[in-house]
Amino acid sequence: MTLSRPSSNTQALVDAQLELWHHTLRYIKSISLKSAIDLRIADAIHDHGGTATLPQIATKIVLHQSKLPCLRRLMRVLTVTGFFSIIEHPTDGGGEHVYGLTPASSLLVSSTSTNLSPFLTMMLHSVTLSPFLRLSEWFEHELPDPTGFEMAYGQNFLDFVGHDDKFAKIFNDAMVADSSFVMDIVVTKCSDVFHGISSLMDVAGGLGGASQAISKSFPHVKCSVLDLPHVVAAAPARTNVEYIAGDMFESIPPTNAVLLKLNYFFCTDDQRKIISSHISLFDSSGFYVTGAMRSVHNNKNGQRA
Numbered sequence: 001m002t003l004s005r006p007s008s009n010t011q012a013l014v015d016a017q018l019e020l021w022h023h024t025l026r027y028i029k030s031i032s033l034k035s036a037i038d039l040r041i042a043d044a045i046h047d048h049g050g051t052a053t054l055p056q057i058a059t060k061i062v063l064h065q066s067k068l069p070c071l072r073r074l075m076r077v078l079t080v081t082g083f084f085s086i087i088e089h090p091t092d093g094g095g096e097h098v099y100g101l102t103p104a105s106s107l108l109v110s111s112t113s114t115n116l117s118p119f120l121t122m123m124l125h126s127v128t129l130s131p132f133l134r135l136s137e138w139f140e141h142e143l144p145d146p147t148g149f150e151m152a153y154g155q156n157f158l159d160f161v162g163h164d165d166k167f168a169k170i171f172n173d174a175m176v177a178d179s180s181f182v183m184d185i186v187v188t189k190c191s192d193v194f195h196g197i198s199s200l201m202d203v204a205g206g207l208g209g210a211s212q213a214i215s216k217s218f219p220h221v222k223c224s225v226l227d228l229p230h231v232v233a234a235a236p237a238r239t240n241v242e243y244i245a246g247d248m249f250e251s252i253p254p255t256n257a258v259l260l261k262l263n264y265f266f267c268t269d270d271q272r273k274i275i276s277s278h279i280s281l282f283d284s285s286g287f288y289v290t291g292a293m294r295s296v297h298n299n300k301n302g303q304r305a
Ligand SMILES: C[S@@+](CC[C@H](N)C(=O)[O-])C[C@H]1O[C@@H](n2cnc3c(N)ncnc32)[C@H](O)[C@@H]1O
Pocket: 158, 175, 176, 178, 179, 203, 204, 205, 206, 207, 209, 210, 226, 227, 228, 231, 246, 247, 248, 249, 260, 261, 262, 263, 266
């Protein structure tokens, strides 16, 4: 039996359907990544010397034996997307795929200082993701309020973190992971921004990971962290960093330079305006905002320095 070729119209229709499927199922990439993080597959490969077969991975993770074929399918997704590499293919005579780490999955190995798993865990958590499922509903409401997050939970992101101990731990671990990763790069590659300043206020600086890295590399900069009282109460003792309990929406203590690391990312537009108005009150020589690996340095007149 010979199959007749589809007409160009039919082909276009089927191509369009395929494109829709691709767009619709794109989340499989993120969900597979989340599974790899939760199952600690990168650790399993790393602990096995950097390369491992499926049965070797299976001995290092929590997996029901009956799910081994399913793990193989997950690894297929994760290698096709380039997240893990295939070092060796099985031969005709049998054998197993040998999997290895890529530069991206190397950043999920928990024993390294560049481990970003906690940050991805927070970003792929159902608390963070579920408001996006209601994005179209958010478009029905008049600006400025509520944000998508507020619509889903009745409070803004930072308040939610303050009221939910379990998510707060996930969130704080995420911030510590991000700080230890990014600050190593900031203090070595962007050191010029710290010259010529004598004090720095890390506004909403959490447990102070960023300030500690700055203080260690630039001892001439007096670093302080401003955060909410319950966060400051958990801050590490005996560091060169001063911890100040306060509310950034009430006031920000005067300082030579301000660091706002990741805060703008989580603030509403109104909250950003309040913070900016506090900062503009004092004679600050620097205003650093970091988020999504971008860094801005403005002088007090708003000009880029
Ligand atoms: C996105 S985290 C950023 C933490 C830190 N800058 C970092 O990058 O690791 C937000 C921080 O804002 C703090 N925060 C929330 N509301 C605050 C407020 N009103 N005043 C001061 N800090 C606040 C939280 O406790 C949390 O530590």
